[in-house]
Amino acid sequence: MITRISHITYYIDIKSAYVQYMGCNFHCPWCIRKLTPWDHHLSNNELTRLRFQGLLSTDEFLGIINDAIAKYGLEEAVLGGEEPTIDPALPMIIKELSNRKLRIRLLTNAYEINNELLNELKLCGDCEVIIGIKTLDPKKHIKYTGKPLEPVLRNTGRLLESGIKVIFETVLIPGLNDINDIEEIAKYLAGIAKDPTLIIDPLIPIPGTPWRRPTQEELNDAMSRVGRYVRVMTHEKIGRSSRVVVLYPRL
Numbered sequence: 001m002i003t004r005i006s007h008i009t010y011y012i013d014i015k016s017a018y019v020q021y022m023g024c025n026f027h028c029p030w031c032i033r034k035l036t037p038w039d040h041h042l043s044n045n046e047l048t049r050l051r052f053q054g055l056l057s058t059d060e061f062l063g064i065i066n067d068a069i070a071k072y073g074l075e076e077a078v079l080g081g082e083e084p085t086i087d088p089a090l091p092m093i094i095k096e097l098s099n100r101k102l103r104i105r106l107l108t109n110a111y112e113i114n115n116e117l118l119n120e121l122k123l124c125g126d127c128e129v130i131i132g133i134k135t136l137d138p139k140k141h142i143k144y145t146g147k148p149l150e151p152v153l154r155n156t157g158r159l160l161e162s163g164i165k166v167i168f169e170t171v172l173i174p175g176l177n178d179i180n181d182i183e184e185i186a187k188y189l190a191g192i193a194k195d196p197t198l199i200i201d202p203l204i205p206i207p208g209t210p211w212r213r214p215t216q217e218e219l220n221d222a223m224s225r226v227g228r229y230v231r232v233m234t235h236e237k238i239g240r241s242s243r244v245v246v247l248y249p250r251l
């Protein structure tokens with residue numbers, strides 16, 4: 001079976017593989033994938049050497065994972081890049097990774113969570129779902145992502161009710177999803193989840209779009225206001241810096 005996995009990087013110091021999917025059911029204008037289809041933590045030297053070598057089959061993917069366990073002592077798989085839930089193989093991939101006793105972190109916009117995926121997440125020994133909330137404004141949501149907000153909120157509720165570990169992420173975008181908007185997201189999450197965690201990412205601007213990167217002061221302000229309602233983090237403070245190698249495509 002062919003997956004939607006196009007790229008895998010490995011973070012040696014934290015024993016974590018970043019499994020990257022190609023394609024998304026949203027089309028956010030600020031999507032970092034518009035800058036590069038590859039993991040943007042790679043050096044420019046490596047980025048220029050990478051060439052697309054096709055989507056992996058499930059057998060090829062599991063072969064790479066087995067090799068990474070044997071060679072590096074892989075402990076965690078982060079499923080992200082673009083949108084993993086568009087891949088019909090995702091429930092089977094989660095099952096196989098879970099059978100290998102790996103920690104799994106699924107990054108998703110939560111627009112499509114089918115029952116098979118929900119059941120696999122419920123069975124998974126150590127799975128965490130990170131839901132990207134783009135905006136809570138239904139008009140902005142459909143304008144910028146091309147899809148309605150309601151399924152995202154409904155699926156968030158289904159994941160929480162199923163007892164699956166969920167944390168949330170949003171992007172601070174001055175003029176689109178700014179500090180007041182993020183405060184509203186935090187209040188909303190505090191109303192639906194027990195002790196929710198919200199990661200706030202500063203926007204990395206995409207050329208040709210009107211939004212700028214927030215200042216450090218704005219990011220700090222957002223974090224302190226939101227901290228009244230949720231546990232708050234930024235990726236800058238999560239400290240995932242590590243040496244990175246490419247597992248696929250093969251160089």
Ligand code: SF4
Nearest residue numbers: 024026027028031082
């Ligand atoms: S949901 Fe994420 S991957 Fe999809 S277009 Fe938006 S930012 Fe990009």
